[in-house]
Amino acid sequence: AQSVTQLGSHVSVSEGALVLLRCNYSSSVPPYLFWYVQYPNQGLQLLLKYTTGATLVKGINGFEAEFKKSETSFHLTKPSAHMSDAAEYFCAVRNPLDMGRRALTFGSGTRLQVQP
Amino acid sequence: GAVVSQHPSWVICKSGTSVKIECRSLDFQATTMFWYRQFPKQSLMLMATSNEGSKATYEQGVEKDKFLINHASLTLSTLTVTSAHPEDSSFYICSARVKTGQGQDTQYFGPGTRLTVL
Numbered sequence: 001a002q003s004v005t006q007l008g009s010h011v012s013v014s015e016g017a018l019v020l021l022r023c024n025y026s027s028s029v030p031p032y033l034f035w036y037v038q039y040p041n042q043g044l045q046l047l048l049k050y051t052t053g054a055t056l057v058k059g060i061n062g063f064e065a066e067f068k069k070s071e072t073s074f075h076l077t078k079p080s081a082h083m084s085d086a087a088e089y090f091c092a093v094r095n096p097l098d099m100g101r102r103a104l105t106f107g108s109g110t111r112l113q114v115q116p
Numbered sequence: 117g118a119v120v121s122q123h124p125s126w127v128i129c130k131s132g133t134s135v136k137i138e139c140r141s142l143d144f145q146a147t148t149m150f151w152y153r154q155f156p157k158q159s160l161m162l163m164a165t166s167n168e169g170s171k172a173t174y175e176q177g178v179e180k181d182k183f184l185i186n187h188a189s190l191t192l193s194t195l196t197v198t199s200a201h202p203e204d205s206s207f208y209i210c211s212a213r214v215k216t217g218q219g220q221d222t223q224y225f226g227p228g229t230r231l232t233v234l
Binding site: 036041042043044045046051090103104105106107108109 | 160211220222223226
């Protein structure tokens with residue numbers, strides 16, 4: 001079984017400030033990890049994902065995340081927040097050995113607010 | 117990128133009626149589609165996994181007779197909420213899985229359908 005914990009249901013930053021959204025996972029095997037963004041009344045858009053290889057993953061809109069196995073973490077960062085980054089962010093995990101369902105397990109989400 | 121559409125985007129219905137939600141992969145074939153529901157300010161919870169041409173696999177606690185899933189083709193899956201009740205009001209999101217080679221795959225999400233049962 002696997003699970004995802006997102007610390008902080010709400011994060012507020014000033015425009016131009018560093019964005020840090022935390023994600024920790026629990027998995028019996030090295031997982032695949034994902035970050036999705038959801039704008040109001042819309043579906044999810046993939047920001048980035050880690051499967052294998054380089055542990056620092058760059059995604060769209062200037063976001064990146066680093067897989068740290070020792071800390072079981074996959075925190076999402078962006079050097080400088082923009083107003084358009086305000087949204088709900090979900091961390092998700094998938095068991096790469098699950099060749100059947102291949103479904104994602106999502107964290108509870110973090111709402112990012114960007115103050116002008 | 118790949119596009120997944122859902123129809124309708126929102127629906128309001130009376131208690132006791134049935135509602136059908138369509139999920140289509142517009143420019144690719146999806147062997148597997150997933151249905152999630154999302155309550156306000158909560159995360160997505162997987163309801164069922166739908167494979168083309170076979171019966172859906174439901175998650176524990178999801179009533180298969182209430183949430184009927186049909187995956188008739190590689191581009192279409194439907195979710196029918198039968199005898200809907202106010203507690204079924206939620207945001208329903210589908211995703212479609214596409215193989216990207218070398219054993220990898222990607223899920224693309226639809227924009228969601230907001231169901232309100234009066």
